[in-house]
Amino acid sequence: MKKILVLCFGLLFLLSAGCGGSKKVSGSSPEAVAQAYYDALKNGKYEEAYEYRKFNPPKTKDQFVKERQSSGMVFKEFSIGKATIKGDTATVPVKFKTGSPNMPELSISITLVNDKGWKITSTMGGGGGMGSGMPPGGSTPSTTPPAAPAPAK
Numbered sequence: 001m002k003k004i005l006v007l008c009f010g011l012l013f014l015l016s017a018g019c020g021g022s023k024k025v026s027g028s029s030p031e032a033v034a035q036a037y038y039d040a041l042k043n044g045k046y047e048e049a050y051e052y053r054k055f056n057p058p059k060t061k062d063q064f065v066k067e068r069q070s071s072g073m074v075f076k077e078f079s080i081g082k083a084t085i086k087g088d089t090a091t092v093p094v095k096f097k098t099g100s101p102n103m104p105e106l107s108i109s110i111t112l113v114n115d116k117g118w119k120i121t122s123t124m125g126g127g128g129g130m131g132s133g134m135p136p137g138g139s140t141p142s143t144t145p146p147a148a149p150a151p152a153k
Helices: 002-019 032-043 046-050 061-071
Strands: 079-082 082-088 089-096 106-115 118-125
Touching: 032 046, 032 079, 032 089, 032 106, 032 118, 046 061
Parallel strands: none
Antiparallel strands: 079 089, 082 089, 089 106, 106 118
């Protein structure tokens, strides 16, 4: 009976070790990494989200988590588009439903690099300056088109 009990605890330990920790998708497609990253952000799992990023200059997990906790940036839903892959670099379109009546949707493009698995290197493309990879909180961008350039003299 004692051997069976030890065997059951051993199996339980092995199963829990295999299921614990963050989801391992780094070797997956760029779309899968983007999906996992934004799922983690949406659910407030900032430490998990950090694992899908490659920062230049480097950023610690604590720095990333503190930035996310204090950013106030939220979104209701998101969808991941099809990646465009060129060599070791991929660009993935991401569309957010913000819940804001002023700007109900926001689209950005993120960049990933294949460095022992896909890692997000930039979340600024298309949306302009959103290093967090999330739609802006608080004020929304102006919907007024830019003024036309002055005619040449």
